Amino acid sequence: MLFNSFEFLIFFPLVFILYWLLNKNLRKQNILLLISSYIFYAWWDWRFLSLIILSSFIDFIAGSKIFISKTKRQRKNWLLVSLIANLGLLSIFKYYNFFSESFADLMNIFGWQPNDLTLNIILPVGISFYTFQTLSYTIDIYRKQFEPTKDLISFFTYIAFFPQLVAGPIERASNLLPQIEKKRIFKKEWFNAGIIQILVGLFRKIVIADSLGVYVDTIYGDIGVYNTTSIILATFLYAFQIYYDFTGYSDIAIGTAKLLGFKFNQNFNLPYFSKSLTEFWRKWHMSLSYWLRDYLYISLGGNRKGIKITYRNLMLTMLLGGLWHGANWTFIIWGGIHGLVLSLEKYIKSNSHSHKLKNFGVFGYPITFTIVLFSWIFFRAQSLSSATLAIKKIIQFDLSAPFIGDINSVVNSLMVLSIGILFDLYLFNKKIDLENFGEQFSVLKIAIISSIIIVLVNLFYSTSNNFIYFQF
């Protein structure tokens, strides 16, 4: 089920009413959340519910076993069970074809032609997200940072909780599970902030991101046909399309959770206002970047084993972070670019002789944005050859007028993008988190702001596309 669908417009109010009616009975409330989360997921494809249930079941058992194991070896073995089961499912459903194709390509170099090993596998929506979420549970227990739950329903609800099931934020057990196990209290402030955040998210997604997508899809759909300026313009617009698409989804998810009395962590914090790539990753898809830092980078040794190992760890983390986004070399290269620049920034920071370079000042903003923009070419291109073609065409410097297509559609996109950027600038200047925006507003103010957003959505929404991050 999509947040921006008519089904969700019916589904959520029903869940909301039933949920608060059951407020006196925590168990019944959690059962309702679990059932509604499964319905939410099954709306896409009920067969893949079995994967979520299997994954939840394995980690519920593994978590308890790790906790009660007396020896380190036993604990390690149970952690391995969890890792192999979850990463195994992820590998089969997400990466099997990629690895078998890459293997065949490699064999071709040596003159061997293996049989076609690829399978017709559907990628289950949200598998990358709930796999990381469930892994955080067993790893935290293994690290003795968290105690396992004894309540099966709570745990299954934690994995399947519908606001964040298919595209995050990736909520750690340490944040979400205690909230599931504790009686929720309706807070007016959260309700107010939740309503505003849902509507802002909806505007960002179906008005801004989807409008920008029309132009971007046209250019990237046939990159060889268009000139330098068209490709640069499309890449620039894509930077905002993916930002507003994903931050919009996160806003709706966080706002929806707030209406149910849950507090998720912030997932985006105006990432394009960053003076360095390091800062960018503290603001972009924060639930993923902190997950990668805590469970991958630190597990690899982090920066505790010398500078060379730190660079290696950074590169590995970002390459795997790229691969997490999709089974394609384009994502790996995207991760590689980020890893390289992050390493470079670390080098500059650690090198006392380069004191002047430590701080780019205001120039840090455009420099960081340009690097991010360049990396988006790989992220958006359908294949490696398409990405290299885009770069080749850019360096041809054919600076004739860009392809415009439907002028009305382009003007519309640019206008709604301006609204989005102005709103972000306002939040940035006033140092306001959208998560708290609206908490203290009066009912009348909430209603007026909501009404304006709704009318703007009615007037400018673009035909629905899937949220980009669903494919990851």
Next chain:
Amino acid sequence: MNTINLKHIIKTFALILLITFIIDKIVFFALNTISDKVYTGQSIGKLNHFLKIKDSVDFIVFGSSRANHNIDPIKISKKSFNMGMDGRKLAYPATLIKLLPKGKKQVILLHIDTENAFSKDYSGNDILALSSKYNRNKIIKNEIDKLNQSNIIQKFYWSLSYNNGVLGIIKNFLKPNYDFKTYFGYDPIYVTQNQKNIFKNILTKEISEKCNENFSLNNIYDNSLNEIKFFCEENNKTIIFFTSPKFNDICKNDNIKLNEVMKNKKIKYYDFTDYFKDNNLFEYWKDKEHLSNKGADIFTNSIKKIIIAR
């Protein structure tokens, strides 16, 4: 949840509904007032122009951009209009035809595509381009509802009628694109060097086309054809269906099948897909489906002969 919180929720939602309802209606009526004065631009101006002249013209062209860019109606009749528009298939012109004056003798030229006729996915959603008139025109409302294309939310939020059209309307209200009194709906394409390069690029990396071999006529298409035929027979209209030329059409079976369908329905139909096959020049085209002004000139002359010979 206590009653104070319950009251807060109800009050918030009630106020949101009330205020959105009021703002929505203010916006809707304001846009109605503005848009009624707009006669230029593709988003609504051309539709208003058509509604203004539909009772006085005797020759009208309908269809997609391939009708719009390919036929200059004024060469055929002084009282004419080309109502072809980008992205329009059959549901849109079928509805506009039903708005024509009953009993007045008129010749209608309607462009159709084989792809849409045999597409199982065609849902008639091109009719949504008439959404701006949904809450104001009974025939349009009925047709949109009949095709299940109405948005249930639109019954409450009328401003949805103007989705994605606002800027175009305001722009054309403040600064009309052209003098609509000298405009007959035909938009010739004067191909720029950039467009020529893009088309050449496309031709150099020709990808083999997969032909559709499913030839069951789409239900919505079928109904629309029958309704147009019936309306025209009942109301003194001559309807001629046609398919515009293509640069190099590989799939032929769909054309043969559509010819059969039209023959069975006893509808006058001309398939011009291969019109330029034996006399083709690059300069006649903007791309594989749209003629340049030069190609359109030649093509219009042929259409004129057919209309005169009728």
